[in-house]
Amino acid sequence: MRNKYGAIYHDLADKIIHHIYPVGSYLPSETQLSELYGTSRETIRKALSELLTNGFIQKIRGKGSVVLNLQRFNFPVSGITSYKELNKSLNMHSQTKVLCIEDRHVPVEKFDYQTTHELAATYVERLRTIENDPIVLDHDYILKTVVPHISEEVAADSLYAYFEGKLGLNISYATKTITVEHPTVEETKLLALSADQDVVVIRSRTYLEDTTLFQFTESVHRSDKFNFVDFAQRQKIN
Template sequence: MIDKSSPIPVYFQLKNDLVKKIAQGLWKPGECIASERELCEIYGVSRMTIRQAIGELVQEGVLTRLKGKGTFVCEQTVKQQDMMSFTEMIKQTGRELKTEVINFDVIDTPDDMQDIFMLDKVYKIERRRIVDGECIAVETVFIPVDYCGHINEEMLKGSLYKILENFGYSISNSTSSIVAADITDEVKEKFNTKENFPVLKMIGKTFANKNKLLFIEEALYRSDKFTLQVNISRREGEIL
C-alpha cells in the first residue's frame, strides 16, 4: 500500500489511502478509525508520519479528533471553493448527482427584474440537486428566453453552465449574497423532507464576458451538507 521508493511523500500516500478507505465505506461518518498504533502496524510507517497524514485530514474536515476517544470520520459536506457549476463540483468529488426538475415554465419577466433584463419573457427553472440520494440544494433560475435557443426539461437534468456554453456563452464571473433562511414547511416541501436543518439562501447573478448578465439564481442550500469556502487575499500595494 505504501511505496517508500516513490517520489511521492509517504505521508501523502498514506493520506490518500485513508481517504480511499473512507470513500469505500471501511469507516463511515461518525465512526472511529484505527488507532495510531494500529495504523503504524498496518502501514509499516512511523507514528510521526501517521500524525502528519491525519493532521492534514483534520484540517480538511475529513476527520476530527476527540480527546481521549480517538479520531472519527466527519459527516462529509459538499464544498464549493471556486466558481464552477454544481454539476462540475460534485463530479470532482466522485459522488453521485441526480437533478430533478420541479418546475419549468416560460413566464412574464417579474416586475423586480424588468429593469435588469428589459425583455418580455424568461424561463423559470426550479430544480432539486440530489447528492448520494439526499437533496442538498433547491435552485430557482431566471433566464431570458431570447438568450437561448430551445431548452427542454431533459436538458435541464444536466449542467446549466454546459447548456449556456453550447449556446455560445463563455461564463466569466458571478456575484452572490448569502443569508440564513428560516426552515419553513414550504422549504421542507421543496427539499422533499419533514426533518429540520439549517438553510443558507444564496441570491446570485452570473455573467458572460464580465458584463452580460446571463441569469439570476435564488438557491437554498442545506448548510449541514454544503460548505461555501471564501478565499480572500490582500491586493498588492493595499494599505491596511
Template sequence: MAKYQKIYHELSTRIKNGEIRSHTYLPSENELMKQYGVSRDTVRKALDLLLNYGYIQKNKGKGSLVLDLNRISFPISGITSFSEMVKTMHGEIKTIVHVFYEQEADEELKQQLHMEKGKVYHIERIRSIDDEKVILDIDYLNGEVIKGLTLEHAQNSLYKYIENELGLKISFARKEITVEKASKEEMELLDMAGYDLLVCVKSYTYLEDATLFQYTISKHRPDKFRFVDFARRMEL
C-alpha cells in the first residue's frame, strides 16, 4: 500500500473509533509531514481521500475540520451489492438462488451488456431478512469476461469470486434508482406485506479496464429500502 493510503487508513480509522473527535481540527499539513516523515504532497493526498469520503472539511487559513459521522449513519457511499449492504444491517440473512443458467445473449442483453455476441449468465436470487423475502436480485453477467461461474458462487458472493478467484478488479458503477409496480410473479416470489411497488436499483458495473461485465436489477420491498449518500457540491 502506498504511503498516502496508509496515512488515510490510519486517520480514517482513528476518526471512526472516536479517537480523533469530530468538531476538532486535524494537525496541520505541516505538522502531519513531520509526524509521518513524508512530503506535503503525500499528506495532501491522504487528506484528499478523507475529504472525498466525507471525513473532513478543509478551510483555508484554519485547518481540516473533522466532521460528525454519526449525524447520518454509515456507510457514506451507496450500496454496491447485497453482501455489502447487509454488513450495515441487523437480522438473519438468507439467499435463495431462484434462477441460474447460461444463455446466448439476445438482442436486449447484447445492448445492455454492450457485447457483440456470446454467453451470458442469468442469475436471480431472493434475499430474505429474518425469514421475510424482501429483495429480488436479477443479474446478467458477460460470460466472455466472467468464466466458470457456478451455483455455489451465486449462493455466496459473486464479487468475491470475481475479485479473489478470477483476480479481476471492479472499478466503478453507474446506478439508477426508480420505483416500479411489482409484477404478478414478483408479488408471488416475495413477501410483499401489502405493498404493490418495488424500489428498483439498476446498476452497470465495470472492471478496471472499463469493460462492462454486469447488469443488475435489484428490487427491494419499499419499507426495506434505504440509500445513503454523501455529495460535495459539483464545481463548474
C-alpha cells in the first residue's frame, strides 16, 4: 500500500513541480484520480495527505486541492530526517557536491557544548543545489570514536544510509538550535547570496540509542528557499 500511494504522491508532486498542474489550479477530484491511477479513494487520500504535509497543496472545503506556490520548500524542524530523505519526499531533485573531507576537531563553542578535551572528528562539507542553484551548505563533524572513516562516495550519497545501513548504528535523537545570522564571506559566495541577505542556521547534536553523542551538524540554509515547519500540540501549564 505504501508503495502505491507513494508512487502516486511522487507522480503528482512531479507534475506540480513541472507546472502540469500550475499554481492556483485544482487537482482532479479524488474520484477522477482514483480512475486515473486505477486505485481506491483511500489510497488517493493518503497521497493527497502527503502532498498537503509537504506543502504542495491546500485543501479547500467544497472545492478540492489547490496547488500552492513552491518557491520555498517546507523543512521539518522536528524529527531527524536526512537530506537524501528530504530530497526524495519533497521531489526537490537536488544534487550534492562534496567540498571537503578532512580530519578536524569539533568547534564545540559553536554548538554550545561543554567539554574539557578536544573531540577528534571527520569534517564533511557539502553544498546542496537545485538546477545549479545553491540552497544549503552543510558542515558535519562525525566523531572518530564512533565512525573512524568516511569516504567521499558515502558523503556524496547519504551519511545516514551509511551509518544505519552499513554500520548498523541506531540513531535516536538530536538537540537543535535555530538562528538567523549574517553569513560569512565563504557562505555568501557558496550560496550566491546578496550582500544584505541573511541565512537560517540549524546546529544540532545527534545521539545514538544508547545516548552516545556521535555527530555535530551545522546546516546553513538560504532563507528564501525554505519554510521551517514544526508540529505542535497544546500543553497546559498549571
